[in-house]
Structures are given as C-alpha cells and as structure tokens.
Amino acid sequence: MIKMKWAHLLLVLLPALGVACAQVKLNDSEIPGSVIIFPKFQTGTVAIDGVTTPRTEFELGVVCPVGSTCAEHQPVRIRMQWVCPGSPQNPPICPTIDFDVLASVNGKAVFNTEGPAFPGNKFVPPPPCPNGYLIGWVIDITDRPVKFDGLFGDAVIRNTPTAIGSYAAIPIQADRALANYNGSNSGVAAIATGVDPITRIYTLPFDGSTGHYRAVTGAVIGDVTFDNAMGPTPTDTSLILLTLDVRSYQSNNPTIVPLNFYSENERLLSTLWKFPCWTEVNLTNIDPNLTQQQMTTRKGLVVSGQAVSEAVVGSPDNARLVTLLGLIQTSERTRRTVHSGAAGSPMWISRSEGLVQIFKMFNNGKPVPTSFVPQANPF
Secondary structure, X not given: OOOHHXXXXXXXXXXXXXXXXXXXXXXXXXXXXXXXXXXEEEOOEEEEOOEEEEOEEXXXXXXXXXXXXXXXXXXXXXXXXXXXXXXXXXXXXXXXXXXXXXEEOOOEEEEEOOOOOOOOXXXXXXXXXXXXXXXXXXXXXXXXXXXXXXXXXXXXXXXXXXXXXXXXXXXXXXXXXXXXXXXXXXXXXXXXXXXXXXXXXXXXXXXXXXXXXXXXXXXXXXXXXXXXXXXXXXXXXXXXXXXXXXXXXXXXXXXXXXXXXXXXXXXXXXXXXXXXXXXXXXXXXXXXXXEHHHHOOOEEEEEEOOOEEOOOOOOOOOOOEOOOEEEEEEEEEEEEEEEOOEOOEOOEEEEXXXXXEEEEOEEOOOEOOEEEEOOOOOO
C-alpha cells in the first residue's frame, strides 16, 4: 500500500497536472525525433566464439524528417550523454559524461560502452558507471540544440555469450512549428533552451511548448512474468526505470514510483520503489512476494502511479511531479543434461542457457513538463 505521505503529495500535485495536460503536446515514441533515449546500458565484455565483444552495442539511425528535403550525405551531429544512477551522497549526485556522434542522413552510427579501444568508438569515452541510460540530442555547428526529427535506434545487450536481448530506443520530437535543421538554418531550427533555477545551467525543455521538445509522461504500464526460482525454466524479471528530471553531476532528489502489480486473476500487490535518476531492480527485490508461487499465476501486469520526487534534507529542490520511462526485462534459463561420460561410467552435467526478452512499457497519456540539465557546455 502506498504510504500516506505520498498519497497526500499526489492529491496536492495531481490537480496541477490536470491543468498542464490540457496545454502540453505529448511525444509519440513511434516517430523519429530530435532526441533519442536508450533506457539501459551495461558495461563490460563477453567472449563469443573467442572474440571479445561489448555487452552493449548501440545502433543510431538517421533519416530525413518527414516534410523536409535533405542534401545527399547531409551530416547530423548528436550530443550524447551517459547518465548514471545516483551516488550514495544525500542528496544523491548522478554522474554523467558527454560526447559527440557524427552520422549522416540515411546512415547509421554504431558504437558501444567500451571506449576508444573498440572499432567505431574513436570519440566515445566509457561511461563513469557500470550501468545507466544514454540520451542524445541533435546540435548545430555551435553546439546549440536544434530540431531534426530524424533519430531512431536500438540497442543489443549481451548478458552472457548465449543470453542476448535487444530493445528499441525512445525518440522525442521537437515543436512542429520549428524548421528541421539543414546545416545552416540554426535561427529557425534552434530549441529555446531554458535556465535551471538552482544551478543556472542551460536546460533542455521537455514540455511541449513553443520552440521546445515534446513532453513525456510520469507513469508506466507493462506486462510482467513473475519470478520463479524453481522448475525446469527459472525466470527472473526486472524493471528498468529512468527519469528525465536530472541535473547532471548535481544533486538530484530521489524519484518515488507507486507500483501496483496484478496477477492474471487480478490479485493485487501494491508497493513502491525509490531511485535517483536510473534503476534496474528485480521484482523480488521490490517485494519478495512477486513470485509465481505467491501471486498464483505466471504472468501479470505492472501499473505505476504518477512518479514524484522526494524532497530530502540538504537538497534545494522541492517535491514535485516527475517524468518516468522504462523497460521490462525477463530472463529465462532452460536446464538440460548432457551425457559426457565413458561407456559404462556415465556422468551427467547440468547446463543452463539463457533467453533474454526486453519489452517496451506504455504510459498513461498524461504529460509531465520537465527540463533535463546537461553538463555545462557553452554554446
């Protein structure tokens, strides 16, 4: 059950959200955007057929925006930024590192987390943490954010040499009234950046207003497979959650997410989870009862409430509604036995192989205006 102070906070903040929804244009994650978000990366390598291979590989594609005319081989520059979970400080600090990726229209940039030692990574530094999320936005030759609704992409994650999953990135479009950047029209394609009232650093505004990026929501919905440590097919599921309400390398209030889990027969378990900036958490770490045995069915649903930030001592920020995006990852391990002993002296070896499935999450359609504070690079 949601703690009363969070229920009270939502009662105070939700009327304001209702007013904002009528005025805010919501993002469409199925259309290429000017911003791209990869909700999960995991550093490290695995050996596949004797070849050292990065655990995480990104594919960033670029197309000419609908309604625009693009020159052949038109270059597109994207400012990327690794975003890490919050550090142990109170309030937590979320480390970040940024870098630029250069692609071209109808081309693709392929890179990974492992730094310049790997092909395609000449200008890609390794993340300052083992996992987190990656965000990118199109910039002009002076580093100003601009509209170019042509980004899409996906990521491949190799947990082991035999357990591989993939997911589609989340694009975010800019204001339709802006022109798409063509290499020389920054004045009519530039995003109207804001100023963070606390750090005085420029911001990327996701609020659907004139000259800004479109807004995203603050609640997620998805299918889950409850954990099962027994039987021939052990299963574990994790939620991957992130917020765009981030001040890079600055203090960040933790995000509180109310969570309702339903079994196939509508049995309900209500709880919540708290994290700064990004998290990946197994279901049974959220609540030990989120197993197939306790929920009585194999499958179910997770429906979050509106995410809010927690005001903490020492933080200059207040409690407020915040954005929430995510994925659901389910790992299944099939057990089989292999006969490898000599005739008359059998020996049975248990071997486990993995299947990783990563699913998109849906939202409640209620936009939550916010701003992302990048590292303080001058324009």
